[in-house]
Amino acid sequence: MSSVTPTSRYSALAASIALALCGQAAAAENDNNNDTQVRYDETLQIIGHQDKLRTEAGSATLLDELQLDKFKYDDIERILAFVPGVNIRSEDGFGLRPNIGFRGVTPERSKKITLMEDGVLIAPAPYSASAAYYFPLMSKITSVEVFKGPAAIQYGPYTVAGALNMTTRAVPEFREGQLDLSGGSDGYFKAHGYYGDSIGNFGFLLDGVHVQSDGFKQLDGSGDTGFDKNEIMAKLRYTLEGERLSQVFELKMVYADETSNETYLGLTDADFDANPYRRYAASANDRMTWDHTQFQFNHFLAGDNFDLTTRVYRNDFERAWRKLNGFESQSNPATDRDLSTILQNPNDGINAIYYDVLTGAKDSEQAFENLVLGTNDREYYAQGIQTDLRWAFELLSLQHNLQAGVRYHEDEIQRNHTEDSFRMTDGQLVSTGAATVTATLNTEKTEAWSLYLQDTLVWDALELTLGVRGEFLDQFYQNNQPGAEGDYLRKESDIWLPGASVFYRLTDDWGVFAGVHEGYVPTSPQQNPAVESETSINYELGSRFGNGNTQLEAVAFFNDFDNLKESCTFSASASCSSSIDEEYNGGEVDVYGLEFSASHTLRGMGLDWPLSLVYTYTDSEFKTDFESDFTMWGDVSKGDPLPYLPEHQATLGLGVAGNQWEANVLVRYQSEMWEASGQGVTLSGVKTTAFTTVDLAASYDFGDWGEVYGKVDNLLDEAEIVSRRPYGARPNKPQQFVVGYRIGF
Numbered sequence: 105m106s107s108v109t110p111t112s113r114y115s116a117l118a119a120s121i122a123l124a125l126c127g128q129a130a131a132a133e134n135d136n137n138n139d140t141q142v143r144y145d146e147t148l149q150i151i152g153h154q155d156k157l158r159t160e161a162g163s164a165t166l167l168d169e170l171q172l173d174k175f176k177y178d179d180i181e182r183i184l185a186f187v188p189g190v191n192i193r194s195e196d197g198f199g200l201r202p203n204i205g206f207r208g209v210t211p212e213r214s215k216k217i218t219l220m221e222d223g224v225l226i227a228p229a230p231y232s233a234s235a236a237y238y239f240p241l242m243s244k245i246t247s248v249e250v251f252k253g254p255a256a257i258q259y260g261p262y263t264v265a266g267a268l269n270m271t272t273r274a275v276p277e278f279r280e281g282q283l284d285l286s287g288g289s290d291g292y293f294k295a296h297g298y299y300g301d302s303i304g305n306f307g308f309l310l311d312g313v314h315v316q317s318d319g320f321k322q323l324d325g326s327g328d329t330g331f332d333k334n335e336i337m338a339k340l341r342y343t344l345e346g347e348r349l350s351q352v353f354e355l356k357m358v359y360a361d362e363t364s365n366e367t368y369l370g371l372t373d374a375d376f377d378a379n380p381y382r383r384y385a386a387s388a389n390d391r392m393t394w395d396h397t398q399f400q401f402n403h404f405l406a407g408d409n410f411d412l413t414t415r416v417y418r419n420d421f422e423r424a425w426r427k428l429n430g431f432e433s434q435s436n437p438a439t440d441r442d443l444s445t446i447l448q449n450p451n452d453g454i455n456a457i458y459y460d461v462l463t464g465a466k467d468s469e470q471a472f473e474n475l476v477l478g479t480n481d482r483e484y485y486a487q488g489i490q491t492d493l494r495w496a497f498e499l500l501s502l503q504h505n506l507q508a509g510v511r512y513h514e515d516e517i518q519r520n521h522t523e524d525s526f527r528m529t530d531g532q533l534v535s536t537g538a539a540t541v542t543a544t545l546n547t548e549k550t551e552a553w554s555l556y557l558q559d560t561l562v563w564d565a566l567e568l569t570l571g572v573r574g575e576f577l578d579q580f581y582q583n584n585q586p587g588a589e590g591d592y593l594r595k596e597s598d599i600w601l602p603g604a605s606v607f608y609r610l611t612d613d614w615g616v617f618a619g620v621h622e623g624y625v626p627t628s629p630q631q632n633p634a635v636e637s638e639t640s641i642n643y644e645l646g647s648r649f650g651n652g653n654t655q656l657e658a659v660a661f662f663n664d665f666d667n668l669k670e671s672c673t674f675s676a677s678a679s680c681s682s683s684i685d686e687e688y689n690g691g692e693v694d695v696y697g698l699e700f701s702a703s704h705t706l707r708g709m710g711l712d713w714p715l716s717l718v719y720t721y722t723d724s725e726f727k728t729d730f731e732s733d734f735t736m737w738g739d740v741s742k743g744d745p746l747p748y749l750p751e752h753q754a755t756l757g758l759g760v761a762g763n764q765w766e767a768n769v770l771v772r773y774q775s776e777m778w779e780a781s782g783q784g785v786t787l788s789g790v791k792t793t794a795f796t797t798v799d800l801a802a803s804y805d806f807g808d809w810g811e812v813y814g815k816v817d818n819l820l821d822e823a824e825i826v827s828r829r830p831y832g833a834r835p836n837k838p839q840q841f842v843v844g845y846r847i848g849f
Contacts, residue, residue: 140343140350141307144404145274147223147413147492157612157650161569161605161619162253162266163189163659163699169246174759174768175801175815176286176844178242178294178315179837180204182799182817185755185772187250188699188720189661193748193777194826195675196366197320197837200331200392201237203675206252206265207642207663208695208724208749209625210736213237213675216625216638218259218267222356223413223492224400226270228421228484229515231261231550231577232629235673237482238396238421240270241335241360243284243296243313247271252661253644254603254619257573258507258556263601264623264640264663275307275341275354276300279849286813286844291318291330294844300339307341319365320838324385324464325531331364350406358398365391368674369428369443370832372450372459373825380823380835385464385531386428386475394423410495418487429478429674431458432471432525439472444735444786447832464531474525474536478543480674481520488513503562507571509555516549545584548629552577558603565609569619573601579629595633599624613651619644625669627687635687638669646699656702665693670734675830688734690726693746697722703757714768716757724749726781738785748792748827750775767802779828787828795824795836810847816840 158164165187177183179199184190193203193211205211213235219227227236251259252266259267281299286292293316300309312335319329341354367383367390375382400417430443441458450459460466461473468474490511497504521544525536558571576598583591603621610616625638646659668690698721706713724746731739736747752775759768776794779787798820803813821839828834 144352167248209265220269232548233517254605254621282848284846288842309339311337323383335360352404354402356400361395368830376833386462390427392425421484424481426479443831468527486515505560567607581630640665663695668693692727695724712761714759718755720753738782740782765804770799793824
């Protein structure tokens, strides 16, 4: 095998469309399609609405459109402050490329959670390279769902932590549209509009968003540190209503792009204390550009007691991130330093010379003082077909709610990483004229079949759910560098992941639940089979109350990792540049904690007073001693904690609302986090800072004349070190003012 080539990329899609359309029962048209449309839209969500006690197993959180609208966040990291059990490592302050984990799994590029949009995998290459360098604009999202626990087996392949599903705006039943314009500090501007209608059986929706900012960082010598993002979505829907069966056909098309002047280069702690928003001169040329397209065709078939949803999808993503990688590598260890080491110890010997070059205070005079800028050019595709069945029936005097699904998926990443040499001259980067070097040129591909079967048996107040998921992977890797034809790998793997849970309804409003399931994270195609997949047994015990006005959930969880797996990436540390995408086994680890969420609306003085509280306690420990050169572990001793896992997190929401106006305050607290677990690596013994931020939002509705709103993120303008990765100290977003006007019809 000399190369990896996709086997008829489009043939599977063509066959899938035929499968979705053929063999369906003909149905007579009917003007009354409302029930079918509502039932179809519900299939795009994992969690039901919160107007009654939810009986699904596992910790579940639904943020609907009303909740998302309160603060009008563009940043998924801020949105997830409403969800317990989420651990985040902030990076750019805007949430452009979020680092999200659940229940202690690594947050690096959200690569260990199942990311979905409208029920379909949305990461650029979910199996082959799961790091989520693409993330949708939140303005087009109408609900966000986080599901953790036993039901995660429905939404693989990443079942250790859980699933994040984002639902886009549905095709409206009647003519509907909106225009939203806002602007604010740091050159922030957003324009969002949508329009849709249904005429007889046909419906459509057009949705477009543009967001930009000049950035909040100050580049040495001046320069742009902002971003510009666009996303356009179109949906076409056709509904058929018959006496026995109803159907929906829907086509969704998305185009998105981004240009962001973002860097991996941070600051020394001393420079952070002087000005947390400074950027060194060496990062002046750093820029990310990408574009994303999505095609999704859905077919929905429903009868009285069942529905069958088939989705055919194709995602394409191309990106090029030109950024500082470090200094020219040296064979002499006395002069060979990575950026993380330099910024953590800027006054240590030769590090002082490198630091002065980074800041532009010193010109590059010798070869080892030249800077290397890499353009990490990557092309991805992901495509597949999935079919999901929901069937309610009675058997042996028990009510059964059966859910089953099968998915064929294939994805691929092609890397073309190049490097160019620059010298620092008078505070500016100047090319040395050396030839461009190809650092990485390879292809990884995965073809995967997955299936799940889950049955909920209802007997009076008791619901017992039994389920299993299967993942069957065929993976390929090829080094495409000239002369490396023999550097290839093909491997196969399969696994069955069982789960079980029970829910007991104590009253109409209150219930208790418990569950256990097996967690799984596959290895990437290029990893040697000696690197084991990540596996765990996850337990939880909880209670849930819901009566419409009041919602409460408390869950204790324990994740028993048989083998924890991590990978070395540029986003983890500069020291990973020589072992990019290499994976490491960490052995047995325990993660345990408590998740609590509550919301209630008081009514008094003619006003509504919504209150909410979210709290998470999490702890972790390695169960064995081992030595590792992985940058976030080092030499680990039994009992050492996982990095980037805060022990305490809390979010308090307070609001007041009248007939035409409302105001809301959100207070978020996050305790300190370890930057590395063990000893012997650059950030050993170093912690982030605990911090508290306050966000304020208010709006007034003029009825037919539209709505005026304003918000302030980080009202108290607190600046703290939220992470020292990838290379150096990084701040949270500073105080930001935004005012806007929105009119709908």
